[in-house]
Amino acid sequence: MLLSQYLDDAGNARVAARTGGPARAVQSDLPLYHLARQAISNGTTLLAHIDSLGTGDPVDLGGLLDEGRLLPPLTHPDPAHLYLTGTGLTHLGSASTRASMHAKQPEDETDSMRMFRMGVEGGKPANGQAGVQPEWFYKGNGAALVAPGAALESPAFALDGGEEPEIAGIYIIDTDGTPVRLGFALANEFSDHVTERQNYLYLAHSKLRPCAIGPELRVGPLPDSIEGTSRIRRGAEVIFEKPFLSGEANMSHSIRNLEHHHFKYALFRQPGDVHVHMFGTATLSFAEGIAAQDGDVFEIEAAPFGLPLSNPLAQAPAAQAAPMTDVKVL
Structure with missing residues (x-):
């Protein structure tokens, strides 16, 4: 799995995930730092925690990069x-x-x-x-x-x-x-x-x-x-x-x-x-x-x-x- 961070339309840090296909938004409003700490606290892996949250809309990483919104x-x-x-x-x-x-x-x-x-x-x-x-x-x-x-x-x-x-x-x-x-x-x-x-x-x-x-x-x-x-x-x-x-x-x-x-x-x-x-x-x-x-x-x-x-x-x-x-x- 590949994870990236980007700024959404409201200027908040969000996480996108992909496993070979297009990136999709992780179903959470939290940046990766907080998602990782949740996984550690829950005693699970980061991969399992992301999977449990699920993903939603596609995220155009290339477009975000061009717009200066990749973190x-x-x-x-x-x-x-x-x-x-x-x-x-x-x-x-x-x-x-x-x-x-x-x-x-x-x-x-x-x-x-x-x-x-x-x-x-x-x-x-x-x-x-x-x-x-x-x-x-x-x-x-x-x-x-x-x-x-x-x-x-x-x-x-x-x-x-x-x-x-x-x-x-x-x-x-x-x-x-x-x-x-x-x-x-x-x-x-x-x-x-x-x-x-x-x-x-x-x-x-x-x-x-x-x-x-x-x-x-x-x-x-x-x-x-x-x-x-x-x-x-x-x-x-x-x-x-x-x-x-x-x-x-x-x-x-x-x-x-x-x-x-x-x-x-x-x-x-x-x-x-x-x-x-x-x-x-x-x-x-x-x-x-x-x-x-x-x-x-x-x-x-x-x-x-x-x-x-x-x-x-x-x-x-x-x-x-x-x-x-x-x-x-x-």
């Missing part, structure tokens, strides 16, 4: 309680992309390559125990989550704004602190790769950018192997197009291991919070020498996730970049 598939009533996080160097091939950005002398192995090798050797433990921990980063809260079709804004001080086609796990924390995975969605983990390339320690800065997920949430397990396509359109021209691979068959870490090393922190097990956790990629247009420009459109698609995720790049006006950020003294 991220899961949001929180208070954006400060939605975490955007991710892991890097988790995919086979991702190390070579990253290492080329942080190369030292030819005889030296970069920190990126060492961390990747750690994941290959210990990221998929077979004994049920925790494996080696991955690279981890913070992107922001719900204020940085962009809807499908909406612009990914690169701040005026940024040196670059580039796509990262990924799969994200979508979670709600239960009342007892247990993370509950609702499903998976496409993600564009938008980043500043030029800033990161200056120094690996700038990775944290490079990730503090908006990102997008959706348009549809896949309920259920993640396919073992996923092949999608990442492209960039510049007007009528496609200036970049390349397949990307994901799923555990193409990863150096298991999903379970990545989830463990995120949710092992009590901070990330606060009841009611929402987590969007991105699992990494090995495909970047930046690695191919592409510099995205204002107005370019990023498109990420993979058949198991329904509609493509499409977002234009918007460069914030230089006037928004003050020489210094003023802080008041109380």
